[in-house]
Amino acid sequence: MGSGPDLPELVRRARKGEPLAVSRLISLVDTDRGGRHDRLREVAAALAPHTGHAHVVGLTGPPGVGKSTTTSALVAALRKQNRTVGVLAVDPSSPFSGGALLGDRVRMSEHATDDGVFIRSMATRGHLGGLAWATPQALRVLDAAGFDVVLVETVGVGQSEIDVVALADTTVVMLAPGMGDGIQAAKAGILEIGDLFVVNKADRDGAAQTVRDLRHMLSLGREDGNPEDPGAGGGWRPAVVRTVASRGDGVDQLVAELDRHRTWIDEHGVRERRRRDRAAAEIEAIALERVRVRFGDLRGRGALPDLAARVAGRELDPYAAADELEQAAGAALR
Amino acid sequence: MGSGPDLPELVRRARKGEPLAVSRLISLVDTDRGGRHDRLREVAAALAPHTGHAHVVGLTGPPGVGKSTTTSALVAALRKQNRTVGVLAVDPSSPFSGGALLGDRVRMSEHATDDGVFIRSMATRGHLGGLAWATPQALRVLDAAGFDVVLVETVGVGQSEIDVVALADTTVVMLAPGMGDGIQAAKAGILEIGDLFVVNKADRDGAAQTVRDLRHMLSLGREDGNPEDPGAGGGWRPAVVRTVASRGDGVDQLVAELDRHRTWIDEHGVRERRRRDRAAAEIEAIALERVRVRFGDLRGRGALPDLAARVAGRELDPYAAADELEQAAGAALR
Numbered sequence: 246m247g248s249g250p251d252l253p254e255l256v257r258r259a260r261k262g263e264p265l266a267v268s269r270l271i272s273l274v275d276t277d278r279g280g281r282h283d284r285l286r287e288v289a290a291a292l293a294p295h296t297g298h299a300h301v302v303g304l305t306g307p308p309g310v311g312k313s314t315t316t317s318a319l320v321a322a323l324r325k326q327n328r329t330v331g332v333l334a335v336d337p338s339s340p341f342s343g344g345a346l347l348g349d350r351v352r353m354s355e356h357a358t359d360d361g362v363f364i365r366s367m368a369t370r371g372h373l374g375g376l377a378w379a380t381p382q383a384l385r386v387l388d389a390a391g392f393d394v395v396l397v398e399t400v401g402v403g404q405s406e407i408d409v410v411a412l413a414d415t416t417v418v419m420l421a422p423g424m425g426d427g428i429q430a431a432k433a434g435i436l437e438i439g440d441l442f443v444v445n446k447a448d449r450d451g452a453a454q455t456v457r458d459l460r461h462m463l464s465l466g467r468e469d470g471n472p473e474d475p476g477a478g479g480g481w482r483p484a485v486v487r488t489v490a491s492r493g494d495g496v497d498q499l500v501a502e503l504d505r506h507r508t509w510i511d512e513h514g515v516r517e518r519r520r521r522d523r524a525a526a527e528i529e530a531i532a533l534e535r536v537r538v539r540f541g542d543l544r545g546r547g548a549l550p551d552l553a554a555r556v557a558g559r560e561l562d563p564y565a566a567a568d569e570l571e572q573a574a575g576a577a578l579r
Numbered sequence: 580m581g582s583g584p585d586l587p588e589l590v591r592r593a594r595k596g597e598p599l600a601v602s603r604l605i606s607l608v609d610t611d612r613g614g615r616h617d618r619l620r621e622v623a624a625a626l627a628p629h630t631g632h633a634h635v636v637g638l639t640g641p642p643g644v645g646k647s648t649t650t651s652a653l654v655a656a657l658r659k660q661n662r663t664v665g666v667l668a669v670d671p672s673s674p675f676s677g678g679a680l681l682g683d684r685v686r687m688s689e690h691a692t693d694d695g696v697f698i699r700s701m702a703t704r705g706h707l708g709g710l711a712w713a714t715p716q717a718l719r720v721l722d723a724a725g726f727d728v729v730l731v732e733t734v735g736v737g738q739s740e741i742d743v744v745a746l747a748d749t750t751v752v753m754l755a756p757g758m759g760d761g762i763q764a765a766k767a768g769i770l771e772i773g774d775l776f777v778v779n780k781a782d783r784d785g786a787a788q789t790v791r792d793l794r795h796m797l798s799l800g801r802e803d804g805n806p807e808d809p810g811a812g813g814g815w816r817p818a819v820v821r822t823v824a825s826r827g828d829g830v831d832q833l834v835a836e837l838d839r840h841r842t843w844i845d846e847h848g849v850r851e852r853r854r855r856d857r858a859a860a861e862i863e864a865i866a867l868e869r870v871r872v873r874f875g876d877l878r879g880r881g882a883l884p885d886l887a888a889r890v891a892g893r894e895l896d897p898y899a900a901a902d903e904l905e906q907a908a909g910a911a912l913r
Contacts (some may be wrong), residue, residue, distance in 0.1 A: 285899035307641060381897075423757075492866040508645035517891070524897065529874050531901035532908070536870050540863050553859035557851070562622035562627040563858065564713075567865035576868070 257389045262329075265365055267390045274382040276365060285382060295389035297520075299331070300507050303412060304398045304476055305438075306419030310340075310446040315490040316398045316418065320362055322496045323394055329361040329397040331387035335380055338543050381412060381527045394503075412523055414516055415506045417499075419443045420459060422451035439483050440506050443499060447483045447487035463518065469513055481509055539574045590625045596663070601697055608716040609701060619716060619792055627693075629723035631854075633665070634841050638745060639772075640753030641913055645779040649824040650732045651755065654696055656830045658721060663695040663722035665729040677729055677837045697721065717862045721808045747859055749834075749840045753777045754793060758787035761791075771794055773817050774840050777833060781821035782802045793819055814841055873908045882907050 258266035273288055302524040304312050313334070320330050367383060380397065387395045397412060419441035442463070444455050460486065463483060484502045510516040552569055560566035585655040592600035607622055638646050649667060657664050701717060714731065721729045731746060752773035776797070778790050797817060818836045822829035844850040874883065886903055 288894070289896040289898050293890075293893050297893060368701075440827055460677045466694045520891040521884070524900070525883050526882065526891035528886055528890065528900040528904055529871070531897055532874060533867060533871060534905045535901070535905065537863070537867060540866060547858050548854070549862065552862055553855045556858035556862065557854040559627050559631060562620070562623040563861045563865055564623050566858070566862040567869070570866045571869065 252287055252291045254284070256295070256389065259386065260295060262360060264360065264363055267331075267386060268387045269477060270390075271365055271367075273380055273540075274386060286311070289382065289385065292385050292389040295391075296385055297388065299385060299388040299392050299395045300503070301382075301397065301412060303397045303416045304396060304419065305416065306421075307442075310421045311418045311490050312398050312419055315443065315445060315488065315496075316396055318488075318490045318493050318496045319396060319499065322500050324359065324361055326480055328393040329391070330363075331390065331392035332362070332364040332371045333380065333383055333387070333395070333397045334364070334366045334400050335397060338419055347475070347530045363390070364394065381523070381530075384412060414510060414519060415503055417441045417442045417443055418502075419445055421446040421456060422449045422455045431571050441499075441502050442479065442485045443488055443495075444485060445488045447495065448489050452487065456487065481506070481513075481515075496497070536574070540570060550563065580612045581870065586625045587590075588725065589591065590629070591718065594629060596694060598697055600696065601720060602699070604720045604724075605699055605701075605717050608720060610711055610844070615842060621643060623716065623719065625712060625717050626723040629725075630719055631722065631887055633718075633726050633729045634729065634837070635718060635722070635746060635748045637750045637752065637838060640755075640777075644753045645824050646732050646753055646757045648913045649777065649779060649830075650730055652824045652827050652830045655827070655835065656834050658695055660834070661695075663725070664697075664723065665726035666696070666698040667714065667717055667729070667731045668698070668700045669731060669733050669861040669911075677716065697724070697726065709884040713866075715857070743853065748844060749774045751777055751838055753779055754789060755780040756783045756789045768905060770841075775817055775833075775836050776819045777822055777829075778819060779822045779824050781829065782823050786821065788819065790819055814889065815840070815847075826830075870908070874904060 255266050255270055256276075259270055270288060270292075275285055306312055316332060316334070320332065325331050347559065364381065370539055378506065384395060384397065418441070420442065442459055444452055444459065445523060446452070457528075463485075484505075486495055486502055487501045488499060490496060507516070527574065549570060552561065552566040556563050558567050580616040589600050589604055593604055604622060606617055614883045638650060640646055647668070650668070653667065654664050701713065718729060718731065750772055752770075752775070754776065755778065776793055778786055778793065780786070781790075797819075800848075818839075820829055820836055822833060824830060829874065841850070844853070883904060886895065890897050890900050
């Protein structure tokens with residue numbers, strides 16, 4: 246503890262909006278992954294009292310749909326309204342690269358000198374959690390730093406992206422014309438998770454058809470009512486917004502719809518419930534990660550490789566091997 | 580145990596290639612998820628001695644690239660060579676739908692009456708594991724049933740899809756012209772995971788460019804050598820195959836490349852290593868899932884919701900909450 250940075254001082258400076266302090270806190274959070282998390286624990290404890298202000302918005306959709314461009318346009322629109330914005334660009338799909346792609350940083354350079362904007366790329370690596378793991382901690386930092394809106398942008402549509410739902414107050418699902426038909430979108434499981442839909446590149450051929458298909462599928466998919474409908478007749482109906490993010494078209498309307506959703510979730514107690522669900526997922530992820538680290542220690546010490554060789558050699562079934570792993574971990578526990 | 584089906588008898592019939600027995604075993608595996616897994620354990624133990632024959636091929640790529648069509652064409656090509664094929668169509672991205680989409684089953688109807696082909700759709704739900712969880716068990720069933728080739732087809736490109744790598748002997752990554760530029764492909768993290776690349780819809784504009792871009796990025800990304808290169812100069816160089824799967828073009832070449840890779844991994848000890856890695860991941864997933872189930876019990880009993888409410892209310896930080904959760908789970912342990 247004594248050898249680390251002065252955490253209360255860092256938190257104080259981050260809350261004053263000092264980008265370097267915010268950046269430093271996120272780095273603390275981001276580099277302590279896979280370890281014993283003593284540092285994460287301290288940071289989380291220091292931040293906890295200051296969180297709960299930010300509107301957390303998740304942006305997801307298939308690669309090539311224009312998420313980066315839309316994020317940048319959203320930042321510009323929110324800044325025009327004098328709101329501060331934190332951006333997390335999360336790439337959960339590359340377990341191999343050590344850092345997020347340069348492009349994520351470069352594209353946002355127009356906001357680089359604006360203190361009301363903070364941008365950070367994170368490459369969440371493989372195993373358990375991905376998004377569910379370090380991202381909530383980074384969100385916590387941006388929230389405590391007082392940003393009005395925090396945008397979480399993910400790459401691709403997969404389980405990790407679905408996990409955005411567990412993080413965001415409002416989830417925006419993006420589509421674009423000509424990226425595969427409606428069935429493909431349904432297969433990707435993105436219809437259920439959107440609070441708001443954006444059809445970007447709306448100046449392209451097929452945009453009207455994409456909007457129609459989307460509206461049709463939404464009406465089918467939600468015919469039993471929104472699963473989060475808190476009461477009779479009070480369900481949220483997701484809007485479909487058309488944008489051409491590259492020239493800013495439709496982005497003000499997108500901001501207005503984000504605000505409308507925020508008001509709705511506040512008024513219907515949904516925001517509070519989502520925050521509790523988010524907290525539950527976070528607590529579970531932390532506890533599971535600790536167990537995983539303990540198993541990982543066993544991997545290092547040869548216990549797991551030995552069990553794996555016996556399973557691969559058909560001497561042992563994987564359940565019996567899991568028993569042995571758990572016993573070894575239990576013996577190592579505390 | 581006594582009330583369930585006669586497992587040794589089911590396994591015996593599955594090994595004789597009876598589709599109903601195979602189907603029944605997979606259902607046992609698929610429906611026991613989230614429970615205590617007594618049944619999974621029995622099935623795994625019964626199957627373990629009979630596995631290790633199948634060539635497990637993973638197929639992944641963005642939605643709309645033609646994975647379903649390619650899988651179907653591959654099945655036809657392999658059947659022409661008199662090889663038997665098991666297919667698992669896995670949709671890890673929809674945590675909400677209870678079953679896989681009808682389309683997955685319908686499209687394969689041309690093989691419906693062929694006993695040398697077995698097709699199964701699985702919708703792997705949310706939390707921990709996804710693919711890593713029930714899919715290995717279903718693979719184990721198909722392997723033990725004696726299929727020469729087992730194709731695992733996934734939807735989308737995300738962490739769950741990356742997990743295919745942990746399952747397959749050979750991973751095929753599919754792209755198509757006009758689905759976003761090379762950078763998008765790199766962001767999706769799919770270059771690192773392919774043993775073999777397919778550019779499908781190769782009759783479309785831009786196919787030659789997509790192949791060129793892909794070859795270029797592969798040469799950049801792998802310039803330090805294949806991470807699995809087992810020795811000096813012996814690294815695997817992934818081929819890029821062009822296909823028009825809808826009319827079968829290039830599919831025989833794809834089969835030849837699959838065989839070439841299988842021979843290579845056998846000769847270089849890579850197959851054996853991948854199987855050990857797969858077993859290690861499986862053992863860990865089983866053990867972690869058990870822990871998760873224990874935590875889930877606590878969720879049901881109110882311990883986790885209570886902790887989550889305190890974290891959401893900023894009374895408690897999530898690490899302190901995880902401590903309490905672990906203690907409660909430890910107290911409930913065994």
